[in-house]
Amino acid sequence: MVNVTLNTEQQLYVLDHGRGYSCFGFANAHDHANQMAERLKRPDLAFGEADFGTLSGYQKYLAAVEAWGKSLLSRKTYFDPATDPKAARVLERCREAHAKVRLILGDTATGRTWLDEHDVVGRIGRSTGTLKVPLLIEPGADGGIAVLTACLLAIIDWESGKFLFRHPRYRAPDLLIRPSDDTERPWEVLHDEQVVACFWDIGKAGAYVAFMRGETVEPRIFQ
Known part of the structure; x- marks a missing residue:
């Protein structure tokens, strides 16, 4: 069983798995729980005023994930709450078409890219599990890494070089x-x-x- 403690200074849930630790942000638990509650039409799963940064808030998040897993929505791709809806639609089209793409990631508040050269070219796949998130699968690979969909500045079709998605704040680096x-x-x-x-x-x-x-x-x- 995972033991959960609070790091209020860094606003993190600290998860003790017995053989190691992982962290999950207070804001992440809040945003994901509220997104699932809204889409499931289950307001009882949404955060209340007293839930943020508390153990009850983390339990709300787990309850939302469990409810999501029991619903038909669990068959669909799950996107980070801060994902641009247009970017989500483009990723889904690319996944279904098995299209090779180039991703540009960065700060969506400023449009500044991270200048990533690894893990940004490949086709879009999807993870297994309760929350089926988009994956970037590089050529020749069987699996891939989760796409930081909330940080997408652009999605480019590899064959044509055409921008399939371009964030309004994106600016090519000088x-x-x-x-x-x-x-x-x-x-x-x-x-x-x-x-x-x-x-x-x-x-x-x-x-x-x-x-x-x-x-x-x-x-x-x-x-």
């Missing part, structure tokens, strides 16, 4: 290639005057910049 003093990697890429990558070949630096700005360039070219 990247600069310049020579460096490093004899082994004489080309560096800057973002906001900070070095974010270094390369021995300027062609690889250019491929990296193109990829980070949304072009469907195979990452193996510059990695």
Whole structure:
């Protein structure tokens, strides 16, 4: 049985699994429980004023998950409460079509990308379990990692290079290639005057910049 304690300073539920620990945010429990309560039309599962940051709140979350698992909604893909509805629809279409896509992740409040080069190209799958979340499955892989759907800035069709989803705040990063003093990697890429990558070949630096700005360039070219 999992033992749950509170870390009020960091607003986390700390879960003791016996052989290790994991954490779950107070806000996550609140948002997920309320989303499931609304979609299940079960207001009794929603957080009350006294539930946030309490053990009763975590129990509300578990009750919502259990109710979700017993409903027909559990057969559908489950998205983070902060996911843009258009992004969710696009992900579902891509999953059903087995389409290869490129994901751009970042801060949806500012539109600034994280400049991820790994785990962002592949097809969309879906996990098993009670909450079936979207997965990004890389070419040749049998499984994948959960997509941070609340952090999606863009979804790009790999074959055409067309933006299937573009967050209103998304902005392609301004990247600069310049020579460096490093004899082994004489080309560096800057973002906001900070070095974010270094390369021995300027062609690889250019491929990296193109990829980070949304072009469907195979990452193996510059990695």
